[in-house]
Amino acid sequence: MSIQKIEPGMPESQSADVLADNVARLKAVFPELVTEGTNGPAINIDVLKALVGDATATDAEEKYGLNWHGKRAARQLALTPSAGTLRPCPEESVDWDRTQNLMIEGDNLEVLKLLQKSYAGKVKLIYIDPPYNTGSDFVYPDNFQDNLQHYLALTGQVEGGRKVTSNTEAGGRFHTHWLNMIYPRLMLARNLLRPDGLIFVSIGQREIHHLVSVCDEIYGEENRIGIVGRSMKTGGNSGKFFSPNLEFILAYGRSSDEAKGFKTRLSDALKEAVYNQIQESGSRAGQAYRTMGLYQASLTLGRSKNARYFIECPDGSKCIPPEGKRWRVVESSFLDMKAAEDIVFKQTDTSPLLDEHGKQSKWNIYTKIWLSTREEEGQIPVDILTKYENRHSAKELNELGVPFPFAKPTGLVRHLLEISQTGGDDLILDFFAGSGTTGHAVMAQNAADEAKRRFILVQLPEALDEHDEEHKASIEVCRASGRPENLVELAKERLIRSAKKVRSENSEWEGDTGFRTLKLAHSNIRPWVANTSDVAASLLGQLDHVDPGRNSDDVLHELLLKLGLDLCVSVLVRTIAGKTVQAVGGGVLTVCLDKVINVDEAEPLALGIVAWRKELAPAGDVTCVFLDSAFENDVAKTNLAAILEQHGISKVRSL
Structure with a gap:
């Protein structure tokens, strides 16, 4: 058995090939659809029309939907x-070894x-607040040639200009830039959504109609939960005709049939704290209730x-609200x-009520408020939110000492988390x-609510502008x-400060308030770059595929991504035959990135890995996975692979 080397361009060296996966799914259902084209598998449109009928399949220009210049390129970019x-x-990072947040x-x-x-x-839930189309200072560019290259330019890792691309109406593509981005x-x-997953998108009035069309196309109009x-x-007095006080949140399910949630419920903890009395007898025996003063x-x-009016108390005395006041209900x-x-x-000794002689009463009177079915089963939320203003x-950012303009209030996101009925270890993405x-x-x-939700936050390192008055405090x-003076760093500082605040307000809670920081970069696996003036040097330089500027942790995290493992998965480390070996995810991935594996070390290393498995x-x-350049020769590589295969480990790769 030989060890397969992971080369640039192989499936294990890049992200998921969504296009290839789509073709494979089509082929599984309709094998006759897929034929061999000049660039690999292709879809036969004539066969598609025959299968679904000419009236159903169309490639015509005139069809219902939203179209703009660059849409095809934008779709191709995603694939x-x-x-x-x-x-x-x-x-x-904060609490790197234990946290499940990114x-x-x-x-x-x-x-x-x-x-x-x-x-x-x-x-389970995606919430995004994308940049609104203001017509200028558009951060996310419409250059679809190499977004990773663009990012590297922004962070100063390669030569290049600034991040800002003009997006003015004079360019003739006022909406196109924004649509090509989103x-x-x-x-x-x-x-990324689960079958019962939900996505919420905040949007202003300028692009609401376009975004509805785009989301209807991508997620399906039938899966639109609401606006x-x-x-x-x-x-306010800032608008041309109306002062803009309203924005929107689009809600879609991965499948509206599967989507769970959209009920506001009392949490078990809140029910226990508020409805903390139980009826002991009568027709409502065993039911929970709380009390509210009959006088307010x-x-x-x-x-x-x-x-x-006067109410007779248990000792025969009577009581009434103070002068000018009343009970909550009529007699x-x-x-x-x-x-x-x-x-x-x-x-009570502190009753606000008066007795029949005009003196302080010894009694206070309450009504029972029963835990209702609506609160138990949930109430459908309304489609206008007035409690979560800018x-x-x-206020909450100023209290944290991390001011930033136009941020959404945490109460809004918590409302979405609640009505979507997230809980447990659900994954939340922004x-x-x-x-x-x-x-x-x-x-x-x-x-x-003592859940263990995890979050993944993604943000471009957008520079804070010292000439912008609203950015100076940030x-x-x-x-x-x-x-560094950019938005990602401000977000990290906010997470640290908000974690302290949450813990101070919930002293007995021991939940996760950490996060792992990861940064986008070019692959650790170097592509072949030929130097025609010195072929020998090119060949020698390519013996090690791993970028010499990267360490073993860099390589390990790329393997997690490319092999489809959680980025917060547990990693165990053990020394075997003098080599450092890492077992990831309970052993589904075993990695040894030591730089030298001699012939006499191959067998004990392989047997040690087998025993640990x-x-x-x-x-x-x-x-x-091993480093290809680590093996002393082909004998070392072959012996190690053969021993692993003999013991049931046949998937052996090298970098």
Whole structure:
């Protein structure tokens, strides 16, 4: 048996090939559809028309839907695999060894491609607040040639200009730039959703109609859950004809039939804390209730003359609200509640009520509020949100000392987490993470209901502009914290500070408030670059495929991505035959990246790996990976591979 070397361009060296997967699925259902074209497998349109009927299949220009210049290229871009990787940055992380949360720095298009193998069909909820189309300073470019190259230019890793691409109306493509940006990202996001997964997209009025058309096409109109309005503020005088106070949230399910949620419920913890009394007898025996004062200080008498009356107390005395005040209900309603045993009398030294002599009463009176079926089973939420205005986010960011303009309030994201009925270890994704609102909200919600939701945040390292008045305070925070002056660093600082706040407000909660930082970069596997002036040097330089500037952790995380393993999966380390060996995910991936494996070391190394595999008993086939240049010669490589195969490990690869 020989060890297969992972070369650039192989499936194991790049992200998921969505296009190839789509062709394979079609071939599985309709084998006759797929034929051999000049560039590999191709779809025979004539056969497709024969299978579904000419009236159903069309490639005509005139058809219902939203079209714009560059749409085909945008779709193709989503289907083009990425050869990049995500480099781990433990020194920029919090609680690296234990956390299940990710903070990924880079162009979200490339990152979404890289996440396909590891997280396809695993995300419960996606919330994004993409940049609105303002007509200028458009951060995400419409250059579809090489987004990874663009990212590297932004971060100063290659020669290049600034990140900002002009997107003015004078360019003739006012909406096109924005649509070309959002379309491929929404396509890739759909693949990551679970069958019962949901996506929420915040959007302003300028692109709402276009975004609905795009999402209907990608997610299916039948899977549109709704369009929710959110009040950003009240008042103002900034608009041309109307002051813009409203924005929207589009909600789609991966499948509306599978989508779970859209009920606001009381959490078990809140029910226990609020509805903390149990009826002991009668027809409602065993039911939970809470009490509310029959008298409320805010209720004035006004015209409600019949809501002020004496009530007889258990000791025969009578009580009444203070002068000018009233009970919550009229006397006839009170008598009905008393007959139903829904009235509770409590003796107290601090009663606000008066007795029949005008002195302080010894009693206070309460009504029972029963835990309702609506609260148990859930209430359908409304499609207009007025409780989550921008001023709320400004206040909470100022309290954290991390000011940033136009951030969404955490209450909004927590509302979405609640109505979607997320819980357990559900995965939450935000690939326009901004200042980190979603990560903050997930931690706060976990502390409230003791769930273990995980988050993945993705954000471009967008530079904060010192000439922008609204960015100056954010820049000062970065400087004071010793951070580079960009949005990713501000988000990290916010996550750290919000974690401390959540913990201080929930002293007994021991949940996850850390995050692993990963950064988009070119692959660790070097492509072949021929030097015609020195062929010998080119050949010698290609003996080691791994970039010499990368370490073993870099390589390991690329293997996790390309082989489809969770980026927060557990990694065990053991020394076998003097070599460092890592067992990932309970042993489904075994990696040895030592730089030298001699002939006499091959057998004990292989047998040690076999023994460790038996000890771990992984669920599934094991993949073993080594550095190709580490083997002393072909004998060492062949012997190691043969021993592994004899013991049931046939998937052996080298880099």
